[in-house]
Amino acid sequence: MEYNVYASACPTRMIFDRISDKWALLILDRLCQQPVRFNQLLREIDGISQKMLSQTLKNLERDGLIKRQAFPTVPVTVEYSITALGKTLSSTVNVLIHWAQDNGDAVLAAQVEYDGRMAS
């Protein structure tokens, strides 16, 4: 069956909602490098709250993009790692990251030009 990307019920749109989660992308990118524990992520992802981290990790795990593994140490240790599926998504995300790095200046310049044009 063919889906209309612009319709709400479209599966692609559902995935776009996940993809459009800033924290999810940052976490995914971070886990792509190596498995990381909860509090370490909390420290490294600048600006994220414990609540959002917890919530985002749960979503990512539910989507099969990351894997949660708890070790029976005292106190408990939990390690989050990326899955094969998550890796493939991360690759496409990296394309966007590189675009941003390459074109950040151009966007910034456009903003300055726009603001000047509108002010007058």
Add this chain to the structure above:
Amino acid sequence: MEYNVYASACPTRMIFDRISDKWALLILDRLCQQPVRFNQLLREIDGISQKMLSQTLKNLERDGLIKRQAFPTVPVTVEYSITALGKTLSSTVNVLIHWAQDNGDAVLAAQVEYDGRMAS
């Protein structure tokens, strides 16, 4: 200079905030095909309100990703088209769209598995 992607002040992060706007991506993708007028976009992008459309178009124009052109007809006609910069972004966005189309089922399956695992 090197930026830390995880820091709030990072330019890449700023761009990510734009990219993470669902409406912006959909509009960009639509304009990539051909120039479209305001009300036509309003009809085609399912679920978007006039307010959001107006707001998103303004942001995209400010970022230099789309171009707004008004024609002095009665009543006025406004056409939005994609810029060269916007086209390059759209290309990378398309990679994501294809990923979503290819992996939607896998994500769905993961969700079902997760929900079942958590319910027990």
Add this chain to the structure above:
DNA sequence: CAGCATCCAAGATGATACTG
């Protein structure tokens, strides 16, 4: 036609405190 201004409801998020 192509918007802008206003009001308001709902959801997202932060801060804080508590737990196995």
Add this chain to the structure above:
DNA sequence: CAGTATCATCTTGGATGCTG
């Protein structure tokens, strides 16, 4: 350490009405 629960806040976005 790795979370959960609760409350307060703050943003977001929809609905409506008006305008050049």
